[in-house]
Amino acid sequence: MEECIFCKIANKAIPAKVVYESENVTAFRDINPQAPVHILVVPKKHYESMNDLDDILLAGELLNAVKETAKKLGIQEYRTVINTGKSAGQEVFHLHIHILAGRDMKWPPG
């Protein structure tokens, strides 16, 4: 999608601190980190949210990218979050998985 910020990052049209990449997935540092480590894992193809993800292989590639990113960054304990829809906290409508690490996390989340 032309105006989508994460499409632009995935296409390298605008810069981001990329930490991991596979054929269909990019992982980069969040611009406004909520933990010492805060990574966003996104499909290179535009999907508005989890509700639109219709590709099981890509779903696997996304989860595998989470694991590989954590491994690459040397983090063994982390939280993953997928916000789906406004009330769930989604602000960027290009599917992404948050990886948060480096501090104690509360459960249940707010």
Ligand code: 5GP
């Ligand atoms: P959401 O609230 O949609 O689950 O998460 C969106 C995340 O994208 C936020 O944590 C926000 O800081 C991050 N973000 C928004 N715009 C940019 C950007 O241009 N670059 C990067 N690296 N992260 C961004």
Ligand code: ZN
């Ligand atoms: Zn997009």
